[in-house]
Structures are given as structure tokens and as C-alpha cells.
Amino acid sequence: MNTIGTVSRSRNLLLDLLVLTTAFADIGVALLADDIPISALTVGCAVGAITGVVARRRHPVAAFLLTLPALAVLGVVAAPAVTVYSVARRTTRATIVAGCVVASAVTASVAMSLPEPHRAGAIVIGLAYFTAGAAAPALLGRLTRVHHALRIRLDEIEAAHEHERDLYAQNVLATERAQIGREMHDVVSHQVTLIAVRAATILVDPNPERARGEAATIRRLAISTLDELRHLVTLLRASGGTGEDRTTAPLPAISDIRMLVDSSGIDVLMQGDLPSELPGAWQRTIYRTIQESLTNARKHAPGSKATITYRVSDRSGLSVTVANTPPTRPALPLPGAGHGLIGLRERAEILGGSLEAHRLPDGGFSVSLTLPTTGEGR
Numbered sequence: 001m002n003t004i005g006t007v008s009r010s011r012n013l014l015l016d017l018l019v020l021t022t023a024f025a026d027i028g029v030a031l032l033a034d035d036i037p038i039s040a041l042t043v044g045c046a047v048g049a050i051t052g053v054v055a056r057r058r059h060p061v062a063a064f065l066l067t068l069p070a071l072a073v074l075g076v077v078a079a080p081a082v083t084v085y086s087v088a089r090r091t092t093r094a095t096i097v098a099g100c101v102v103a104s105a106v107t108a109s110v111a112m113s114l115p116e117p118h119r120a121g122a123i124v125i126g127l128a129y130f131t132a133g134a135a136a137p138a139l140l141g142r143l144t145r146v147h148h149a150l151r152i153r154l155d156e157i158e159a160a161h162e163h164e165r166d167l168y169a170q171n172v173l174a175t176e177r178a179q180i181g182r183e184m185h186d187v188v189s190h191q192v193t194l195i196a197v198r199a200a201t202i203l204v205d206p207n208p209e210r211a212r213g214e215a216a217t218i219r220r221l222a223i224s225t226l227d228e229l230r231h232l233v234t235l236l237r238a239s240g241g242t243g244e245d246r247t248t249a250p251l252p253a254i255s256d257i258r259m260l261v262d263s264s265g266i267d268v269l270m271q272g273d274l275p276s277e278l279p280g281a282w283q284r285t286i287y288r289t290i291q292e293s294l295t296n297a298r299k300h301a302p303g304s305k306a307t308i309t310y311r312v313s314d315r316s317g318l319s320v321t322v323a324n325t326p327p328t329r330p331a332l333p334l335p336g337a338g339h340g341l342i343g344l345r346e347r348a349e350i351l352g353g354s355l356e357a358h359r360l361p362d363g364g365f366s367v368s369l370t371l372p373t374t375g376e377g378r
Contacts, residue, residue, distance in 0.1 A: 019053055026077065031074065057086060067080045084137045087138070193299050194265055270308045275318070319371075326364050
């Protein structure tokens, strides 16, 4: 930014020197060519013209008025043209610019002695010539002003677009983090709950055979949990990278539901069938809904049984309902923050669906996921 400011100041200084040199030269040529005698009037007009050129940026209208005597007495044109340009460049009101153009044309006509009054055609042509000569720098100044305003506007638009791109990138990053957070909750909550329940079973029932079976299940669940956490860590590391950076193990799908049910530790009855081909996001949402529902049933309703019901219709879409019976024994005091159902609702809403969860009249609990069978969601 400092370098740009230095270059701009240097350019303005060179331009001022060029304009002053031109103004001095114009005054010198006018004095010598027309044999105008040096007097207080001519010196005053020359000083006024030079002062106007110097002050044209800060006080453009006053600077223009200072150059008019030099235009009328000496017939110089450089200083008035430069100040008219400054008025048009720096003044917002078009009437002021028009007034300066008219004043310059009238003054020039006086200085150049228009033809005799009886030659009307020559008078009209002369006035038109002087007006065009005065309007040319005004038009150039106006075009420069418009160009400068457009450049500023384009810079503002570019800055706004850059800000929008930053906001979009932040929104994408927040969305990815929220998705990874939901995945991590679903993985850790389900698997660790099962591990805790299996470990508690070993403490309650010290039978060696059963203990070995539960220990094997705990080991398998721990390995599965580590694999999924490793997958999520890989996603975090690849965030913001290229597509090749994101090549990881496949996410859970409906083909994994049978394995999920078998390892849930509760009796599950499955009713109905799902379509053979569903988008990946639909499959992951269905899987996570069943996973969270079975986890909650095992955590809050020990000894209960669950029923998973699939329904598909053109009118209501695809629905998955997981209902469990009331508990048959006291629940273990396992921690929970209640984020599971919130995350499931977010998943469903993203796909254009909904999720309902409520307690059943017999003391059980039901979670129902509804997704559209057409469309991509939002």
C-alpha cells in the first residue's frame, strides 16, 4: 500500500510539473507573439493563471475564475483548459461545469474579437468554435470522473465478492465440521455404549465361557470403533485438500445394517424391505438412525426388544421406524448429552425429510425417520 501511494504521489508531481511548464510556455508565447507589453495588468493576469493551475485540485472553481483574466487579456488557453478539466473532474454538479464552459467560451470570444455584427453566420461559427474548445476539456474531465467512479465501484464489488467467497468457505468448513461431529458422535456413542454394557455383563455374570464371548465382542467393537475414528481423522486431515486427499474407507450403508443389528446386543425384528438403490446420503442417514435408536434402547431400556419397520410409498416417501419395548431391568448410569436425536433431525432436514421421536403408551420408545423418495433434498 505504501509503494502504491508513493507511485501515485510521484505521478501527480510529474503531471503538475508538465502542466505548469505548458502554462508558462503558453503565457510566454502569447506575450511574444502578440507583442503585448509587460505591465501590472499582464503580470497580474499571468500570476493569476499560474496560481489557478497550482490550486486546481483543492479549489477547482476558484482556480478557473483566476485564469479567466489571462484568457481575456493575454489570450492564453492552456491554463483555462486545465482548470475547466479540474472543475469537471472534481465537481459533482453539472450546472457548475456548464457555467464554466459558457464563461470560458464568452471570455475567449471577447479575447479573440468576434467578426463584425453584420456577419451573423461567422459569429455563430465563432461561438460554436469557442464553445467546443471549452467543452472538450470539460468532457474529458467528466469522462475521467466517471472512469474513476467505475473503478472504485469495481473494487468494491471485487471486495464484496472476496468477502462472499470467504463466508462461503467458512460455511462449507462449518458444515463439514458439523457433519464430522455428527459422525463422531454416532460412532463413539453407539460403540462405546455397547462396550460399556458388555463389560458390565462380565461383572454381573462371571461365567468364564460367557466372559470370553463378551470379551471377544468388546475387542471386535473396540477395533471397529478405532477404524471409524481413524476414518474420521483422515477426513479432518484432508479437509480443504484435493479430491485425491479424501480417498478413505467407505461410509456405512444399508448393507451394513444386518451387522449393526447382530452386534447391538438386543433382540431385533426387522419388517419390510428398503429399495435396492438409494443415494449414499440416504443410506448413511438410515444407518445412523437405526444405530442411534438401538444404542438408546440398549442404554435406557435394558432387556427390551426392538422392531425395525421399513415402509415405502409414492405418497409419503420412505419411512424407517425403530420402536423398542419397555425395559425389564434398571438402566446403567451411562453419560449422555442428548445430541444424538438433534443430529438425526439435522440429517433428515438436510435431505428434505423429518424425524419424530416420542415415548409409546406402554413405556417403550419410537423413532421414525421419513425421507422423500424423489429429489435431492436441500
